[in-house]
Amino acid sequence: MCVCVCVCVCVCVCVCVCVCVCVCVCVHFYLNCNNMKYMRSPPTPEMATQEVPLNETLAHLKTESETLKSKLEEERAKLHDVELHQVAEKVEGLGQFVMKTRRTLKGHGNKVLCMDWCKDKRRIVSSSQDGKVIVWDAFTTNKEHAVTMPCTWVMACAYAPSGCAVACGGLDNKCSVYPLSLDKNENLAAKKKSVAMHTNYLSACSFTNSDMQILTSSGDGTCALWDVESGQLLQSFHGHAADVLCLDLAPSETGNTFVSGGCDKKANVWDMRSGQCIQSFETHESDINSVRYYPSGDAFASGSDDATCRLYDLRADREVAIYSKDSIIFGVSSVDFSLSGRLLFGGYNDYTINVWDVLKGTRVSILFGHENRVSTLRVSPDGTAFCTGSWDHTLRIWA
Amino acid sequence: MAQTNSSGQGTNGVADESPNMIVYRKMEEVIARMQDEKNGIPIRTVKSFLTKIPSVFSGSDIVQWMMKNLDIEDQVEALHLGTLMAAHGYFFPISDHVLTLKDDGTFYRFQTPYFWPSNCWEPENTDYAVYLCKRTMQNKARLELADYEAESLARLQRAFARKWEFIFMQAEAQAKVDKKRDKIERKILDSQERAFWDVHRPVSVYGLQNDIRTHSPTHTPAPEAKQPTEEELQEQITFWQLQLDRHRLKMSKVAESLLGYTEQYLEYDPFLTPPDPSNPWISDDATLWELEASKEPGQQRVKRWAFGIDEVLKDPVGREQFLKFLESEFSSENLRFWLAVQELKKRPIREVPTRVQEIWQEFLAPGAPSAINVDSKSYDKTTQNVKDPGRYAFEDAQEHIYKLMKSDSYSRFIRSSAYQELLQAKKKVTKSNKP
Numbered sequence: 001m002c003v004c005v006c007v008c009v010c011v012c013v014c015v016c017v018c019v020c021v022c023v024c025v026c027v028h029f030y031l032n033c034n035n036m037k038y039m040r041s042p043p044t045p046e047m048a049t050q051e052v053p054l055n056e057t058l059a060h061l062k063t064e065s066e067t068l069k070s071k072l073e074e075e076r077a078k079l080h081d082v083e084l085h086q087v088a089e090k091v092e093g094l095g096q097f098v099m100k101t102r103r104t105l106k107g108h109g110n111k112v113l114c115m116d117w118c119k120d121k122r123r124i125v126s127s128s129q130d131g132k133v134i135v136w137d138a139f140t141t142n143k144e145h146a147v148t149m150p151c152t153w154v155m156a157c158a159y160a161p162s163g164c165a166v167a168c169g170g171l172d173n174k175c176s177v178y179p180l181s182l183d184k185n186e187n188l189a190a191k192k193k194s195v196a197m198h199t200n201y202l203s204a205c206s207f208t209n210s211d212m213q214i215l216t217s218s219g220d221g222t223c224a225l226w227d228v229e230s231g232q233l234l235q236s237f238h239g240h241a242a243d244v245l246c247l248d249l250a251p252s253e254t255g256n257t258f259v260s261g262g263c264d265k266k267a268n269v270w271d272m273r274s275g276q277c278i279q280s281f282e283t284h285e286s287d288i289n290s291v292r293y294y295p296s297g298d299a300f301a302s303g304s305d306d307a308t309c310r311l312y313d314l315r316a317d318r319e320v321a322i323y324s325k326d327s328i329i330f331g332v333s334s335v336d337f338s339l340s341g342r343l344l345f346g347g348y349n350d351y352t353i354n355v356w357d358v359l360k361g362t363r364v365s366i367l368f369g370h371e372n373r374v375s376t377l378r379v380s381p382d383g384t385a386f387c388t389g390s391w392d393h394t395l396r397i398w399a
Numbered sequence: 400m401a402q403t404n405s406s407g408q409g410t411n412g413v414a415d416e417s418p419n420m421i422v423y424r425k426m427e428e429v430i431a432r433m434q435d436e437k438n439g440i441p442i443r444t445v446k447s448f449l450t451k452i453p454s455v456f457s458g459s460d461i462v463q464w465m466m467k468n469l470d471i472e473d474q475v476e477a478l479h480l481g482t483l484m485a486a487h488g489y490f491f492p493i494s495d496h497v498l499t500l501k502d503d504g505t506f507y508r509f510q511t512p513y514f515w516p517s518n519c520w521e522p523e524n525t526d527y528a529v530y531l532c533k534r535t536m537q538n539k540a541r542l543e544l545a546d547y548e549a550e551s552l553a554r555l556q557r558a559f560a561r562k563w564e565f566i567f568m569q570a571e572a573q574a575k576v577d578k579k580r581d582k583i584e585r586k587i588l589d590s591q592e593r594a595f596w597d598v599h600r601p602v603s604v605y606g607l608q609n610d611i612r613t614h615s616p617t618h619t620p621a622p623e624a625k626q627p628t629e630e631e632l633q634e635q636i637t638f639w640q641l642q643l644d645r646h647r648l649k650m651s652k653v654a655e656s657l658l659g660y661t662e663q664y665l666e667y668d669p670f671l672t673p674p675d676p677s678n679p680w681i682s683d684d685a686t687l688w689e690l691e692a693s694k695e696p697g698q699q700r701v702k703r704w705a706f707g708i709d710e711v712l713k714d715p716v717g718r719e720q721f722l723k724f725l726e727s728e729f730s731s732e733n734l735r736f737w738l739a740v741q742e743l744k745k746r747p748i749r750e751v752p753t754r755v756q757e758i759w760q761e762f763l764a765p766g767a768p769s770a771i772n773v774d775s776k777s778y779d780k781t782t783q784n785v786k787d788p789g790r791y792a793f794e795d796a797q798e799h800i801y802k803l804m805k806s807d808s809y810s811r812f813i814r815s816s817a818y819q820e821l822l823q824a825k826k827k828v829t830k831s832n833k834p
Contacts, residue, residue, distance in 0.1 A: 068639035210745030
């Protein structure tokens with residue numbers, strides 16, 4: 001075939017000779033099934049695969065560590081005498097739910113990445129890809145404050161317990177606190193206070209039960225507790241082998257613990273006082289995008305790119321339920337519980353929200369409405385509604 | 400065909416896939432099942448006026464199959480998932496540029512694996528230009544350019560004016576090769592190539608097909624795991640040993656506890672029990688919040704304090720009532736100490752040393768005005784801590800006092816007449832001043 005084409009075109013002299021060579025080459029490539037014309041593979045770093053010879057001590061330690069880990073799995077499994085959904089058979093089933101969008105908040109010009117509720121149960125703060133952070137009265141849908149961060153992808157934002165400040169951060173590797181003034185004309189950006197400094201992007205932040213401390217998680221693989229006033233690092237938490245994507249503080253009045261989830265597929269429970277990891281769970285098959293405590297503080301749920309949500313109980317020290325379906329193949333970006341812990345809401349990358357019966361393990365409802373991924377989901381402080389933020393630039397309040 | 404993935408290798412040798420790849424693999428599994436000879440979607444050739452339409456199936460076929468094989472009860476859900484799969488280009492409507500799934504007789508075709516998104520396609524505008532140019536050379540009504548395609552072609556001609564001759568030559572060559580193909584095969588390949596471009600150069604800038612392949616900057620490829628050092632391994636071993644020593648509860652006990660908790664709070668969960676008077680988000684009436692903000696606690700709220708000491712400590716009104724009760728008994732120092740330590744942990748680090756001294760003087764120092772009783776071990780530890788004061792100086796003492804309150808003061812409070820009165824009190828109806 002190459003030859004045929006050549007002959008046809010080769011009429012005039014120089015120019016055509018060049019052209020027919022080009023054409024030959026083109027045709028050859030076009031015919032070739034391994035046509036790389038359309039393909040531009042993203043640059044893949046060449047991984048060195050040479051084996052580093054382990055010396056005896058290291059090998060011995062490694063074996064010991066792995067043996068202990070297997071033993072732990074055995075011990076955990078021994079106490080698994082029944083499944084949660086089996087025990088839950090005696091519980092009355094949930095009826096049909098009518099959950100609808102009750103408010104739609106429009107105002108962000110780009111993907112909404114994160115949101116948080118104010119303790120007053122009606123105000124929220126949201127952040128987006130273009131650097132905008134907006135404080136809304138979600139009940140009236142009025143925007144009350146807006147500030148533009150000097151960076152894009154503001155992936156984390158949080159409302160202070162007093163309602164007088166918000167914290168946010170993202171690709172700037174920092175967490176900054178903005179006091180909210182009653183004077184609408186005041187330039188919020190001028191009062192910005194840089195609190196946390198990480199060496200990679202900020203993925204999540206949360207005030208403790210005080211305006212004076214912030215807990216952060218980062219793409220640099222660590223979490224950290226900071227004193228807001230001085231910016232001093234109070235405690236750092238090392239243990240994740242990859243980016244930490246999410247965190248949640250335990251709801252206890254007396255406890256000092258929090259849970260974090262990361263790209264290493266692990267969910268770790270930390271002691272805020274000592275910086276030690278006190279429990280670790282590794283059953284997800286991909287990045288953990290969201291973790292949230294069960295309201296009693298005895299368990300927590302996680303949502304992952306493996307399209308499942310899972311429930312881990314701290315007293316049983318293991319995964320006790322998986323929430324998944326054949327028809328759900330897109331990752332979970334965020335999860336939260338209803339006030340009683342009976343319902344688990346999951347925001348998914350297929351634009352939907354799935355509502356799960358935590359005890360029975362079944363899906364109770366699927367909610368449509370967003371026109372792009374649901375990136376963030378939080379239940380309001382009194383449990384009367386939940387808010388979702390999406391890549392479709394909007395936030396919705398559901399009840 | 401070259402298998403590309405956008406991430407490195409994990410320690411266990413299995414390729415760590417980027418989040419998009421995971422979804423592609425899952426969709427491809429579904430597609431494979433759909434294409435199964437026995438249990439898949441029936442693919443047929445439809446005879447239409449003067450022509451044959453090869454290798455198609457209807458939108459309804461897809462919906463039916465999904466509902467049967469993917470455990471989907473609702474047609475809306477099947478349409479939603481199907482539309483997402485179409486938007487990624489795994490199957491496409493043969494007569495439409497917009498990639499959605501419709502539950503009717505619209506004909507669809509499967510995309511050839513060559514064009515699947517998992518091959519990490521990043522086609523360039525020159526490729527698109529060649530494609531559109533080729534289309535103009537094929538004199539068939541069905542291959543006529545749509546308006547948006549004609550506009551794109553005009554734009555590309557201006558952009559690539561200098562190398563247009565080269566683009567034209569490529570298009571010509573491709574068109575010639577196409578002519579050699581079998582007519583039926585050509586129909587199929589043409590539609591598949593068009594569907595490929597519908598994914599990568601969609602007709603509408605807004606809508607489903609946009610952002611499909613975007614991912615957030617958080618999903619960077621996992622770095623190659625380094626071999627752990629001796630120190631790290633020792634740490635791991637210590638960690639596993641600690642975990643092994645942990646006391647674990649049986650699943651049956653844990654399950655009962657979870658059931659019990661949700662049962663107890665069922666009436667407080669607005670998603671399960673409509674709140675009284677109404678859910679503000681549904682009724683647009685904020686009375687519920689106004690009632691909660693008032694100093695008069697409702698019956699339901701007071702009832703909750705009996706669930707456990709944490710409920711009283713969590714609720715500001717509960718704390719107030721508890722304190723009031725203890726003051727009437729002249730035994731409020733425990734609660735005041737506990738509250739003071741909680742407050743201490745909320746202060747900026749700068750204020751901590753001063754506050755620690757103040758608390759020590761008030762509650763623990765010899766001759767303290769509000770002396771509390773702490774066990775000797777905690778007392779000694781606290782004495783040490785106060786010398787180098789940190790936020791957790793009183794942690795042991797606080798824990799001891801908390802246990803004391805829980806077993807003693809708290810139970811007395813719940814049994815007290817003050818509490819019982821609050822519990823029995825009729826709900827006060829606030830007069831609304833709205834017209």
